[in-house]
Structure formats: C-alpha cells, structure tokens
Amino acid sequence: MMQSWMGSDFTNDDLVRQSSIVEDYTHVIVGEEKLDGYDCYKIEMTPKPDAGVVWGKIITWISKDGFLQLKADHFDEDMVLVKTMIGSNIVKMGGRTIPAHWEMIPHDDPGQKTIMEYKNIKFNIKIDESFFSQQNMKRVR
Numbered sequence: 644m645m646q647s648w649m650g651s652d653f654t655n656d657d658l659v660r661q662s663s664i665v666e667d668y669t670h671v672i673v674g675e676e677k678l679d680g681y682d683c684y685k686i687e688m689t690p691k692p693d694a695g696v697v698w699g700k701i702i703t704w705i706s707k708d709g710f711l712q713l714k715a716d717h718f719d720e721d722m723v724l725v726k727t728m729i730g731s732n733i734v735k736m737g738g739r740t741i742p743a744h745w746e747m748i749p750h751d752d753p754g755q756k757t758i759m760e761y762k763n764i765k766f767n768i769k770i771d772e773s774f775f776s777q778q779n780m781k782r783v784r
C-alpha cells in the first residue's frame with residue numbers, strides 16, 4: 644500500500660486509506676493556526692504500538708468550519724519530514740464540501756510535486772455485488 648500510485652508522489656494508502664487514522668493513531672490537538680484563511684486545529688497523530696502503519700507521526704491541519712483536512716505533514720520513524728499533502732480549492736461536489744485540488748510534495752526532491760484535481764465525484768452510489776466478480780474485474784482493468 645505504500646508503493647507509488649501510478650508513478651506519482653501519492654501512495655496507494657494515501658488514496659484508499661487501508662490504515663485507519665481513527666483506529667491506528669492517537670490524536671492530540673497541539674495548536675490552532677490559520678491556513679489559507681481557514682481557522683484550523685493542528686493535530687499530531689502518533690501511531691498506536693500495534694498499528695500496522697509506516698509513519699512515525701502525522702501532523703494535520705483540520706478546518707474548524709467543516710472539518711476539512713487542508714494539510715498533512717508525514718514524518719518517518721526517525722521524525723524526518725518525508726512529504727506534505729495540501730488540499731485547496733474548497734468546493735461542493737457530490738453533495739459534500741471537499742478540497743478539489745490536492746498537492747503531494749516530497750521533501751527529498753526539491754521542486755517535485757504531484758497535483759491531483761477532482762473534476763467530478765459521487766458518494767454513496769449503489770454498486771451491485773456482481774460488479775466485483777473475477778470475470779468483471781478482468782474486463783474493467
């Protein structure tokens with residue numbers, strides 16, 4: 644899950660969240676900051692001892708209004724900053740208010756970043772279980 648997603652700076656885990664930020668981490672509000680005009684909680688997340696996660700800690704900025712994740716710094720087990728994810732362009736899409744522009748910035752490669760834009764998104768759509776058959780998965784890849 645920690646491998647690069649399609650050659651980008653995002654990992655598979657960044658996109659599908661196999662690890663649970665609620666279950667696998669202990670959360671502490673370490674401050675409050677304004678970020679891009681939003682009043683935010685600054686939250687430090689440290690992994691629980693038995694959690695199967697790769698990060699030594701994550702510091703994230705969550706907007707007080709709407710609880711949107713606007714930034715997340717990812718640190719390795721030596722507490723070295725590895726990458727920063729930034730969300731912006733807050734829009735209503737699919738019935739939810741979300742950041743539609745995401746940047747993943749690796750700190751070991753100056754000037755490098757991956758940008759991901761949501762153009763259209765749908766939530767809670769019904770998908771028939773037969774869609775996930777082996778036969779169908781071979782057709783849709």
